[in-house]
Amino acid sequence: MEEIPSESLMRSLCTAQELVSKLLNAGSRESLDILHSLEDILVPTLSTVRCSINSFCPINHCPDDILGLIFQYSVALIDDTADEFQWPFSSFRPSSKLIDLTHICRRWRILALNLPLLWTHIGDRSSDPLLRAVSTFLQRSRMAPLKFHIRGKRHINIRSDSFKLNLSRMEELHVDYISDLFGL
Known part of the structure; x- marks a missing residue:
């Protein structure tokens, strides 16, 4: 079973949280850049989460x-x-x-x-x-x-x-x- 990558996952989520905070005070052009940055962080993070979930399925043992x-x-x-x-x-x-x-x-x-x-x-x-x-x-x-x-x-x-x-x-x-x- 794969080990859950908790440290990298936490770093990604903290960075995403910081970007969401910036997004609340950003203008429209800056918001688009922040949203793209947020997407760049969340897509691989979601993949990591799904991989971790799959590692718990019995067939994957x-x-x-x-x-x-x-x-x-x-x-x-x-x-x-x-x-x-x-x-x-x-x-x-x-x-x-x-x-x-x-x-x-x-x-x-x-x-x-x-x-x-x-x-x-x-x-x-x-x-x-x-x-x-x-x-x-x-x-x-x-x-x-x-x-x-x-x-x-x-x-x-x-x-x-x-x-x-x-x-x-x-x-x-x-x-x-x-x-x-x-x-x-």
Whole structure:
């Protein structure tokens, strides 16, 4: 568990309190400058407070390797394609929920971004915003084997350099609507 940074927090809050006192007697131009200074102090202070609050959550007492396994298994269980056809025994999983995972807290973001196996399923489902993020997923997956799902008119550009450069890493390729893939 992280130690609460009480000394730096107190200094920031004292400085903020002084600025609020100055703000009460300031003119309009000076007030704007003071408000910007106050914002510069309070935004990082709020981040520090939130980080301290998160450190008390029981899940954050798990070691990184255990939490990483939890991430991998939980993402594998997500099925946001219940109304879509899935080939039996397909190991492809939608990865759109990974973005949500990186927005929970700083620790989870750092951990998730450094787990290449989380970023290996690259698809373009309508509920999956990955079409715009293919290069990000390719980068985050590092050299891990990839699984691609190309579907409908919203397909990954198979002529792109990033796609061609990563063909050797392809472990699975799922294609729906082949005529759309080749632009026929």
